[in-house]
Amino acid sequence: MTVTAEAVKVLRERTGAGMMECKKALVETNGDLDAAAELMRKQGLAKADKKAARVAAEGVIVVEKSADGRKAAMVEINCETDFVAREQDFRGFAQAVAAKALAVGAGTLESLMGSKLDSGAETVDERRRALVAKIGENISVRRYTVLSSEGTLGAYVHGTRIGALVVVKGGDAALAHDLAMHVAASNPKYRTMADVPADVVSKEREILTEQAQSEGKPPEIVAKMVEGRLRKSLGEITLLGQAFVKDPDQTIEKLLKSAKAEVVSFERYEVGAGIEKKQDDFVAEVMAQVKGATH
Numbered sequence: 001m002t003v004t005a006e007a008v009k010v011l012r013e014r015t016g017a018g019m020m021e022c023k024k025a026l027v028e029t030n031g032d033l034d035a036a037a038e039l040m041r042k043q044g045l046a047k048a049d050k051k052a053a054r055v056a057a058e059g060v061i062v063v064e065k066s067a068d069g070r071k072a073a074m075v076e077i078n079c080e081t082d083f084v085a086r087e088q089d090f091r092g093f094a095q096a097v098a099a100k101a102l103a104v105g106a107g108t109l110e111s112l113m114g115s116k117l118d119s120g121a122e123t124v125d126e127r128r129r130a131l132v133a134k135i136g137e138n139i140s141v142r143r144y145t146v147l148s149s150e151g152t153l154g155a156y157v158h159g160t161r162i163g164a165l166v167v168v169k170g171g172d173a174a175l176a177h178d179l180a181m182h183v184a185a186s187n188p189k190y191r192t193m194a195d196v197p198a199d200v201v202s203k204e205r206e207i208l209t210e211q212a213q214s215e216g217k218p219p220e221i222v223a224k225m226v227e228g229r230l231r232k233s234l235g236e237i238t239l240l241g242q243a244f245v246k247d248p249d250q251t252i253e254k255l256l257k258s259a260k261a262e263v264v265s266f267e268r269y270e271v272g273a274g275i276e277k278k279q280d281d282f283v284a285e286v287m288a289q290v291k292g293a294t295h
């Protein structure tokens with residue numbers, strides 16, 4: 001059958017797909033726009049499923065705060081390339097997911113993916129899969145967190161790749177913001193030394209003991225050296241023990257004491273953290289193509 005240019009235009013606006021894909025779908029459905037849109041949706045979801053195994057280690061961190069500033073959601077949305085991470089539709093999706101995460105509150109990622117976006121009937125996962133089909137890259141909602149505070153809640157996003165939330169008891173909004181900025185910059189693993197797991201402390205003490213013993217000091221000196229170095233080492237990975245990024249002469253612990261404040265909890269996200277990125281061997285790839293061309 002003959003497909004009009006106007007029908008192709010309307011279907012493109014509805015689906016965001018390419019002209020040839022729209023024309024093919026209209027031909028297969030005898031010009032029925034609704035049937036063509038549904039066909040393309042099904043085909044798009046199938047494409048999305050095929051791309052699910054591809055590594056998505058780029059993306060954005062988005063933070064959404066409530067109107068009163070006492071609740072915030074932080075999400076990590078991943079894609080395959082930094083080009084797509086800057087793309088408008090991808091950014092719009094990430095912002096919509098953050099808003100939905102704030103609305104639904106703390107829960108499982110599975111429940112968030114199954115919740116309805118906006119006022120429509122489309123779920124977060126359905127929107128994600130449709131976006132995969134449109135953009136052509138694997139896209140995933142990797143993780144999210146929602147924190148609430150009866151006091152102040154600090155939020156900070158560095159560019160689009162690092163985000164931090166800090167729940168503070170006491171102090172003011174400026175302090176909470178500074179603490180969130182510090183967490184984003186310094187990446188503390190734990191809140192206090194007491195929060196560091198026993199096995200982590202034991203391993204660090206073992207390493208420091210071996211180092212001190214290799215210096216040939218007496219056992220009693222070694223013991224003192226190890227404990228001193230252990231405190232310094234643990235201080236570097238705990239929020240309260242770290243030097244404040246805006247004033248390295250004082251620790252976060254001293255900053256909090258002077259403000260009569262306390263950090264209740266914090267969360268830090270960094271795009272792609274812990275995801276093993278595929279390292280392409282371009283030389284091997286080119287050589288393989290050369291060999292293939294000679295046979």
